Amino acid sequence: MIPFNILVAVCLIYVILLFVIAFAAERRARLGRVGWLRSPMVYTLSLSIYCTAWTFYGAVGYAARSGLEFATIYLGPTIVFIGWWVVLRKLVRIGRAQRVTSIADLISSRFGKSNLLGVVVTVIAVVAATPYIALQLQSVTLSFGVFASGAPEGWALPEGNGTALWVAGGLAVFTILFGTRNLDANERHHGVVMAIAVEAVVKLLALLIVGVYAVWGVADGIGDVAARIAASPIADWPLQPGRWIGLTFLAGAAVLTLPRMFQVMVVENADERHLATASWAFPLYLMLMSLFVVPIAVIGLSVLPEGSNPDLFVLTLPLAAGQEKLATLAFLGGFSSATSMVIVAAIALATMVSNHVVTPLWLSLRQGGARAPGDVRGLVLMSRRLSIAGILALGYAYYSLSGGSAALAAIGLISFAGVAQILPVMLGGIFWRGATGRGAALGLTVGFVVWIYTLYLPSFGPGGLLSGALLDRGPFGFGWLRPQALFGIEGLDPLLHAVFWSLSLNTFTFVFVSLLSFPNPLERMQGLAFVNVYDHGPGPRGWSRGGAEAEDLLIMAQGILGAAEAQEFFQAEAAAQGKADFLPETTPDFIDKLERRLAGAVGAATAHAMIAQFAVGAAVSAQDLMAVASEAQQILEYSAQLEAKSEEVARTARQLSEANEKLRDLSVQKDAFLSQISHELRTPMTSIRAFSEILMDPDLPGEMQQKYAEIIHEETIRLTRLLDDLLDLSVLENRKVQLNIKVANLHDLLDRAVQAASNTRPERTFTYHRDLPTEHIPIITDTDRLVQVFINLISNARKYCDAERPELTILVRKRGGRITVDFIDNGSGIPKTAQRLIFEKFARLTDTQRAGGAGLGLAICREIMVNLGGTISYLPGQGGAAFRVALPSRPESRKEAEG
Amino acid sequence: MRSPRQPPFLARKTYRRRRMMDAARLLPLLGIFLFLLPILWQPRLTPEPDTVHGVVYLFGAWTVLVIAARVLARIVMTEPDEGGPDDRDEAG
Numbered sequence: 008m009i010p011f012n013i014l015v016a017v018c019l020i021y022v023i024l025l026f027v028i029a030f031a032a033e034r035r036a037r038l039g040r041v042g043w044l045r046s047p048m049v050y051t052l053s054l055s056i057y058c059t060a061w062t063f064y065g066a067v068g069y070a071a072r073s074g075l076e077f078a079t080i081y082l083g084p085t086i087v088f089i090g091w092w093v094v095l096r097k098l099v100r101i102g103r104a105q106r107v108t109s110i111a112d113l114i115s116s117r118f119g120k121s122n123l124l125g126v127v128v129t130v131i132a133v134v135a136a137t138p139y140i141a142l143q144l145q146s147v148t149l150s151f152g153v154f155a156s157g158a159p160e161g162w163a164l165p166e167g168n169g170t171a172l173w174v175a176g177g178l179a180v181f182t183i184l185f186g187t188r189n190l191d192a193n194e195r196h197h198g199v200v201m202a203i204a205v206e207a208v209v210k211l212l213a214l215l216i217v218g219v220y221a222v223w224g225v226a227d228g229i230g231d232v233a234a235r236i237a238a239s240p241i242a243d244w245p246l247q248p249g250r251w252i253g254l255t256f257l258a259g260a261a262v263l264t265l266p267r268m269f270q271v272m273v274v275e276n277a278d279e280r281h282l283a284t285a286s287w288a289f290p291l292y293l294m295l296m297s298l299f300v301v302p303i304a305v306i307g308l309s310v311l312p313e314g315s316n317p318d319l320f321v322l323t324l325p326l327a328a329g330q331e332k333l334a335t336l337a338f339l340g341g342f343s344s345a346t347s348m349v350i351v352a353a354i355a356l357a358t359m360v361s362n363h364v365v366t367p368l369w370l371s372l373r374q375g376g377a378r379a380p381g382d383v384r385g386l387v388l389m390s391r392r393l394s395i396a397g398i399l400a401l402g403y404a405y406y407s408l409s410g411g412s413a414a415l416a417a418i419g420l421i422s423f424a425g426v427a428q429i430l431p432v433m434l435g436g437i438f439w440r441g442a443t444g445r446g447a448a449l450g451l452t453v454g455f456v457v458w459i460y461t462l463y464l465p466s467f468g469p470g471g472l473l474s475g476a477l478l479d480r481g482p483f484g485f486g487w488l489r490p491q492a493l494f495g496i497e498g499l500d501p502l503l504h505a506v507f508w509s510l511s512l513n514t515f516t517f518v519f520v521s522l523l524s525f526p527n528p529l530e531r532m533q534g535l536a537f538v539n540v541y542d543h544g545p546g547p548r549g550w551s552r553g554g555a556e557a558e559d560l561l562i563m564a565q566g567i568l569g570a571a572e573a574q575e576f577f578q579a580e581a582a583a584q585g586k587a588d589f590l591p592e593t594t595p596d597f598i599d600k601l602e603r604r605l606a607g608a609v610g611a612a613t614a615h616a617m618i619a620q621f622a623v624g625a626a627v628s629a630q631d632l633m634a635v636a637s638e639a640q641q642i643l644e645y646s647a648q649l650e651a652k653s654e655e656v657a658r659t660a661r662q663l664s665e666a667n668e669k670l671r672d673l674s675v676q677k678d679a680f681l682s683q684i685s686h687e688l689r690t691p692m693t694s695i696r697a698f699s700e701i702l703m704d705p706d707l708p709g710e711m712q713q714k715y716a717e718i719i720h721e722e723t724i725r726l727t728r729l730l731d732d733l734l735d736l737s738v739l740e741n742r743k744v745q746l747n748i749k750v751a752n753l754h755d756l757l758d759r760a761v762q763a764a765s766n767t768r769p770e771r772t773f774t775y776h777r778d779l780p781t782e783h784i785p786i787i788t789d790t791d792r793l794v795q796v797f798i799n800l801i802s803n804a805r806k807y808c809d810a811e812r813p814e815l816t817i818l819v820r821k822r823g824g825r826i827t828v829d830f831i832d833n834g835s836g837i838p839k840t841a842q843r844l845i846f847e848k849f850a851r852l853t854d855t856q857r858a859g860g861a862g863l864g865l866a867i868c869r870e871i872m873v874n875l876g877g878t879i880s881y882l883p884g885q886g887g888a889a890f891r892v893a894l895p896s897r898p899e900s901r902k903e904a905e906g
Numbered sequence: 907m908r909s910p911r912q913p914p915f916l917a918r919k920t921y922r923r924r925r926m927m928d929a930a931r932l933l934p935l936l937g938i939f940l941f942l943l944p945i946l947w948q949p950r951l952t953p954e955p956d957t958v959h960g961v962v963y964l965f966g967a968w969t970v971l972v973i974a975a976r977v978l979a980r981i982v983m984t985e986p987d988e989g990g991p992d993d994r995d996e997a998g
Contacts, residue, residue, distance in 0.1 A: 074957055075961065075964065082968075085937060085968065085971065086934045086937040086941065087934070089934055092927065092930035093934065236957050237955050237957075237958055239957075241957055242958075244944075246948075251944070283980075283983045286979050287973075287979055290968070294965065294968045294969070294972065297965075298965065301957070
């Protein structure tokens with residue numbers, strides 16, 4: 008017998024292996040080498056979380072009790088997947104177009120980004136998933152128990168609850184570590200997907216090997232198995248048409264609506280074409296998983312002593328034959344089925360809870376709403392972590408309350424029936440434009456309540472949560488309200504009864520209310536976008552006019568997406584509009600894209616609410632509604648083409664006018680430059696002339712001579728410095744500069760710069776915020792020139808930062824081969840109109856005397872950075888003046904560096 | 907409908923592809939038909955044991971469907987250049 012410690016060690020090694028795989032996958036993805044991480048096979052394997060411990064252990068138990076009926080659970084999904092062209096393809100297309108984060112988000116987004124619907128779906132999903140998670144904990148505990156009970160030397164199993172608690176805790180840690188590492192814009196978890204793909208292989212292999220062993224090891228091949236089936240208690244096939252149809256339907260509905268399935272199928276989908284592979288490969292996987300179920304059940308029934316739990320045949324069959332290695336493999340298969348399901352379910356549910364319950368609540372409670380600056384990102388991540396812990400705690404609570412006694416299959420089906428309540432609204436939402444949010448909310452609620460009343464509560468048994476009297480005679484003696492015989496229809500199987508009534512009343516309410524109610528404009532437009540998702544023209548827009556300040560939007564986006572992501576997005580959008588800086592024009596298109604991007608992180612409803620605070624009154628105009636109402640698709644298409652063309656023209660015009668404006672500015676500057684330079688040269692010249700004339704006077708006292716000579720000397724130094732700067736600039740501008748390339752540590756360079764800049768306005772106390780560990784990056788460049796840029800930026804901050812307690816934050820980041828260094832002070836920043844000019848020569852924002860320089864500093868910085876193969880730019884929206892220096896960590900090519 | 911001036915083999919190709927899309931849409935119906943067929947046998951009422959036959963039949967039907975899905979998926983996905991206009995007609 009395998010000692011308990013070794014079993015635990017095997018589990019731990021397995022989990023560590025998963026950690027390593029998940030970690031390696033995340034690493035690869037971060038380096039941009041997604042490649043096979045996102046292959047159709049990995050996608051298909053990740054779908055296998057449909058097969059939980061319920062499949063692994065429960066299917067055999069189910070087959071041993073009711074024969075072939077177990078197969079319905081896999082036939083339903085098979086039909087859905089071979090019919091991918093009809094439903095799944097549309098779901099995935101919508102999921103990608105709308106950046107849907109969860110099934111609750113899909114429903115909420117379809118019906119006018121209504122958060123109420125998001126909450127309703129979230130509640131249904133959490134309530135329905137709780138028993139399912141409990142089921143996984145139970146099966147792992149049971150399988151530990153199998154090893155314990157057979158132990159001759161009697162190592163005592165820590166009682167069941169203890170095991171379940173350890174499993175739940177461990178899973179929570181794993182899920183939090185890999186499920187909430189980042190608030191990904193499109194909510195993808197490479198590490199987790201890779202880990203569950205590996206688990207899919209483990210559980211399939213384990214079941215197949217146990218099956219092969221059973222058929223050819225225990226029995227005598229296929230003929231013998233057929234004979235054993237014919238002689239077994241399940242030789243006859245007691246097919247009940249109602250249950251056969253009902254269960255197939257229920258399983259098909261569940262594969263579409265289970266939050267964890269939606270997560271891997273739609274949210275984690277990287278390419279629609281993967282669905283084509285999954286359409287046959289996933290049914291194949293299901294078939295292989297079911298292939299040996301009946302043989303194992305029959306052989307178990309014939310070999311094992313009477314009264315053995317059929318739910319554990321997969322384990323007990325090899326154990327009884329003394330095949331310990333095989334039993335351990337089977338144990339690992341069950342363990343991996345349970346863990347992968349719990350991990351993905353917890354991620355999916357936590358996303359829903361945080362996006363639809365916690366974040367909206369927090370935003371509405373906080374004064375100032377989304378406008379107040381703050382770290383929404385941290386909040387969302389934290390709420391997800393807490394939700395994961397909470398969901399596992401719920402599962403554990405259910406497990407310890409229910410005592411974990413019922414047969415595995417029964418609990419799973421209750422869950423299925425719960426999530427199936429979402430099906431009518433989901434299908435209605437993607438195929439019927441007339442479906443309204445009010446109908447959806449009422450339909451879902453009715454279905455949910457009926458499900459709770461007829462199936463969930465009675466599942467605790469008479470005397471559990473419903474009294475036996477109520478079950479027998481109905482509430483207050485109303486016989487027609489008996490939970491298991493609504494409207495006096497008796498004799499139906501309780502599960503079928505519940506599924507039938509909950510889904511029909513749900514669908515009826517949904518359709519009826521939809522027919523009678525009016526949708527609001529946003530709902531109409533989302534309906535159009537969902538139902539007609541295959542039309543390639545630009546979808547209807549939610550925002551007709553911009554009306555928001557780009558800088559405000561950037562500040563908000565940074566709070567959600569993180570500074571680097573948000574800046575990258577804004578810069579890319581600005582570049583697409585033909586603008587060179589960080590802030591794009593707030594066109595309706597741009598706002599729409601931003602909203603979708605935010606929706607990828609916090610869900611459609613929250614993202615819409617946040618954007619609405621900035622673009623108040625600008626949502627949906629009458630024109631947009633006309634566009635929605637118009638059935639003339641061709642006109643729309645034609646106008647879309649025109650729009651694309653006119654957009655192109657507008658972009659060119661914008662570029663031209665920007666260039667023109669810049670030219671005009673430059674010409675003004677050139678004049679200014681000439682007069683400036685004459686002025687700058689003239690002032691010292693004048694004083695030199697004046698004082699030298701005085702010096703010519705032979706009667707001048709000695710100390711006066713000394714003093715005037717000093718003034719002349721100082722003025723010449725100033726002149727020389729000015730001329731040096733000018734020469735430096737012209738050398739740099741003509742790319743004639745000799746770079747002195749060295750290897751250095753960026754941290755040392757920054758230290759040198761801070762040190763050197765400290766004699767600028769030394770009387771001010773100046774606080775630096777630096778993250779020292781991140782600064783240790785090796786860099787190959789002309790270090791002296793780079794330090795010159797740093798010194799310039801730091802002294803500028805020291806000179807111009809007008810805060811009472813000046814502070815400077817230096818942020819270093821490395822992305823691929825590029826290093827960015829941000830210098831952000833807490834002053835009042837640079838006005839928008841001046842932001843474009845500061846890098847020009849003699850551009851000084853304040854008067855000369857205060858600045859004490861010639862206004863060439865930033866111009867020189869810019870030229871240096873160009874020579875180093877990098878850039879320097881002004882970074883808006885950081886709450887002060889902020890400059891970003893970006894450069895490659897090594898010269899791009901030797902030749903370039905020398906030239 | 908294609909304009910008559912196009913070479914006939916091109917139109918035929920497109921036509922074939924569209925019918926394959928129809929087939930992809932209809933395949934789940936075939937699946938439902940095959941999987942629900944056992945109900946008509948009423949295995950509960952017949953005296954002889956049927957589980958063995960049931961296993962053979964169900965897994966046979968399953969295999970057929972997997973193969974059919976694979977063939978259709980391949981045909982439907984191999985000509986993405988025609989994807990645009992063909993997708994349109996099912997959207998409404």
